[in-house]
Amino acid sequence: MPAALIASAGIQSNEYLARHISELGYLHPSIVASGGEARRRMGERDYDVIIINAPLPDEFGHELSLDAVQKTDAGVVFLAKSGAASEMADRLQEYGVLVLSKPFTGVQFRQTVQIAAACRHRLEYLRQENDRLRDKIAQMRLVDRAKCVLIEKRGCTEAEAHRLIEKTAMDTRRDRADVAREILEEEE
Structure with missing residues (x-):
């Protein structure tokens, strides 16, 4: 069963993200409220997709997204308000982080998660070939x-x-x- 990690501090946001990601087969996503907790969970288990909803209480979240890309094989999605998303997009996308600016529709979110999952599968294939x-x-x-x-x-x-x-x-x-x-x- 595919596994997802959601780092997000808002209760309404968590429900929204969990509902939309469950439509893609991620039925029981792990939801954490801080970057520190997300890092701990990333060390315990492999995730197919990691979603970071900025800002987090202990950090903005872009550092967490870079850690996720460097330390896991998961597809990483970074969610931020449009001004911050535009500012972070060039830097994060260079490392393979998908940046989605808020507000977004459920369709946009699901498509972005599907792209992240596809990137993870591609990376896994390339690692096996290597x-x-x-x-x-x-x-x-x-x-x-x-x-x-x-x-x-x-x-x-x-x-x-x-x-x-x-x-x-x-x-x-x-x-x-x-x-x-x-x-x-x-x-x-």
């Missing part, structure tokens, strides 16, 4: 180290070392990295 590529690079380095060992200790050429690792991996139905790891362990 992790996959890092693993692939690590495996390639491992195989290259094993080739170097075969070249230095067994007198193989680079092509022969490559072929030996590939053939062993195919014959034993194992990953090339596993074969390379085994070669490195044998030679140490």
Whole structure:
């Protein structure tokens, strides 16, 4: 179930935001009244969307939005009166915070939350792709180290070392990295 955090000090605002966000599937949003409490909650749990309704009693809220972007993968929405929103928009949007000026309609709010959620999903996909590529690079380095060992200790050429690792991996139905790891362990 998707999770949302709302940092907002006004009771009426909280009800309004919770009602509209529940229409998007965030049925039980966590609602806190201060930036400090929001930071504590961000450390305890992962949220899909974080909504900050400025001002908060202990801070304006733009610092909280920057913390949320830097310390979480959540889509972050910053709500502020039009003058403050215009002033903050350029600086916050540079970091990926979506700024919505008050007053706004329910449709505008829901669309902004949907965009924030989409940004979070995109970021999650890119992180997974990045992790996959890092693993692939690590495996390639491992195989290259094993080739170097075969070249230095067994007198193989680079092509022969490559072929030996590939053939062993195919014959034993194992990953090339596993074969390379085994070669490195044998030679140490």
